[in-house]
Amino acid sequence: MVARVIPVEDFDLVIFGGTGDLARRKILPGLFRRYLSGQMPVESRIIGAARSDIDSDGYRTMIKEAILEFGGEESQDSNGLDAFLAQIEYVPIDAKGEGGWVELAELVRNDVVQAFYFSVAPSLFGDLAERLHRHKIASATSRIVVEKPFGRDLESARKLNDVLALHFDEGQIYRIDHYLGKETVQNLMAVRFGNVLFEPLWNNHYVDHIQITVAETVGVGGRGSYYDKSGAMRDMVQNHLMQLLCLIAMEPPSQFGADEVRDEKLKVIRALEPIMPHHIVRGQYENSANGPSYREDAENPRSHTESFVAMKCHISNWRWSGVPFYLRTGKRLKARTSEIAVVFKPLGHSIFEGQEEQQNILAIHLQPNEGIDLQVTIKEPGPGGMRLVNVPLDMTFAEALGDSDVEVTDAYERLIMDVIRGNQTLFMRGDEVEAAWGWTDPIIEGWEARNDVPKTYSAGSSGPDDALMLLHRDGRKWREIKG
Numbered sequence: 001m002v003a004r005v006i007p008v009e010d011f012d013l014v015i016f017g018g019t020g021d022l023a024r025r026k027i028l029p030g031l032f033r034r035y036l037s038g039q040m041p042v043e044s045r046i047i048g049a050a051r052s053d054i055d056s057d058g059y060r061t062m063i064k065e066a067i068l069e070f071g072g073e074e075s076q077d078s079n080g081l082d083a084f085l086a087q088i089e090y091v092p093i094d095a096k097g098e099g100g101w102v103e104l105a106e107l108v109r110n111d112v113v114q115a116f117y118f119s120v121a122p123s124l125f126g127d128l129a130e131r132l133h134r135h136k137i138a139s140a141t142s143r144i145v146v147e148k149p150f151g152r153d154l155e156s157a158r159k160l161n162d163v164l165a166l167h168f169d170e171g172q173i174y175r176i177d178h179y180l181g182k183e184t185v186q187n188l189m190a191v192r193f194g195n196v197l198f199e200p201l202w203n204n205h206y207v208d209h210i211q212i213t214v215a216e217t218v219g220v221g222g223r224g225s226y227y228d229k230s231g232a233m234r235d236m237v238q239n240h241l242m243q244l245l246c247l248i249a250m251e252p253p254s255q256f257g258a259d260e261v262r263d264e265k266l267k268v269i270r271a272l273e274p275i276m277p278h279h280i281v282r283g284q285y286e287n288s289a290n291g292p293s294y295r296e297d298a299e300n301p302r303s304h305t306e307s308f309v310a311m312k313c314h315i316s317n318w319r320w321s322g323v324p325f326y327l328r329t330g331k332r333l334k335a336r337t338s339e340i341a342v343v344f345k346p347l348g349h350s351i352f353e354g355q356e357e358q359q360n361i362l363a364i365h366l367q368p369n370e371g372i373d374l375q376v377t378i379k380e381p382g383p384g385g386m387r388l389v390n391v392p393l394d395m396t397f398a399e400a401l402g403d404s405d406v407e408v409t410d411a412y413e414r415l416i417m418d419v420i421r422g423n424q425t426l427f428m429r430g431d432e433v434e435a436a437w438g439w440t441d442p443i444i445e446g447w448e449a450r451n452d453v454p455k456t457y458s459a460g461s462s463g464p465d466d467a468l469m470l471l472h473r474d475g476r477k478w479r480e481i482k483g
Helices: 021-036 056-070 072-076 078-085 101-107 122-134 154-165 183-193 231-249 258-271 294-298 411-421 430-450 465-472
Strands: 011-016 045-050 088-092 113-118 143-146 173-175 207-215 280-286 308-313 325-330 337-344 361-367 371-379 388-396 455-458
Touching (some): 011 021, 021 411, 056 078, 113 122, 113 411, 183 371, 231 325, 231 337, 231 430, 455 465
Parallel strands (some): 143 173
Antiparallel strands (some): 361 371, 371 388
16 A cells, blocks of 8 residues: 655745754655655755854755665665755854844745744754744744753743744644654554544543553663753653653544644643652663663763653543553663553453453554554464463554555654644644643652652663562553563
8 A cells, every 4th residue: 555645835944953963864864755755845945054164065965975874765766865955955053143044034935834943952942933033034824843852840841832932823833742753653543533443442441551661772872961961751751651641541532633632632631640659660770781871871970860760640530540551661671662552451251261361452562663453362273172362463554554565654754744734733732741741840859859769770671670560569560571
């Protein structure tokens, strides 16, 4: 099955921080793939803007090297790459000064969709927003894209929202979380709300518990100084895991529209109960044969920053009363995987001996292989009586849709195209971000007040033993972390 590609309108996309790592690894290679697919009009332009004092030819050379390195098989299309590069311009810019702004104003067109990607530190958001308006580059229909971290607590998030609100309406601001652009995350909504099979079971009458796991094999080497001021709670839980929790738990929106979906996600965050200290486990990886410790990577021998978090959450509403949500994320774990598992309750009564404890599980796999499987019970083939076995009904996208034809688009590609379309459904709203910080801040403040020290765990493991006990105390167990 070949994906149907719908071209977007003609646009000018300005990437502030256009020479940075994110632009080189994700944004521009993704746009190149959209260009090859026919989704990006040939009249559209990409304008890099950064401090580097190079010209457009020098920038095109830089981007060509980046696409050859990070662009995948598509980068071998030399004719397509040359044509794509011809649509790229560059302006040296001083975010806090006046250099380059007149030149940028002359380049950006007023009769096409305008999008400005703030791939820079949040401290520069206000400077960029103010200068875009002072130089009459942005208009009332322009769109801006801002990357996480969107604040480091509720107070800073509010200040960022206030700064952006001075120059842009909420409908112009796209707070990007690449997890929401993953094919399977969107399929989660399709599975829930597009099938009569699941939605009637999506409640505390049938669901025993839900597990959300985002596990990484890499440590913090190379970004240790940043991460040590953040930790897993700020870096992953407050945004990525919170968004996954909202999508799995939200009520059906009245329609599939941006505000309708985000209204329901906001209700989930506001219904989250405060976390009790004994319902959360912090961890920090220690050195092993697999590599250095977190403290060595962070170059902070006394660091108490967590590289792992596991927690038990409850949502106070009619649908989920009594259903625990178990969340965990960590670095230097045994495998790279992201998964949401909906574990249904055992049968009230089974006619088969030994089946009392067997449970159906709907597993949504986000990485490394996107797909969905449903664990069901069947009779084991062969003679010898009624022997039961659990098997997955598997839908891995590349296999189910045809490995050679299916196009599973990168998250950044999809989200950038949604910006051009003006579709905010998969982007966080300002009140949503503030509500998430409002729930997260007391947890972090509690750690600091108690001088909480993370539990150590071996690199390549499933995390601290205390995290296993979080479920064992409830008579449950984590699903195995496997790639």
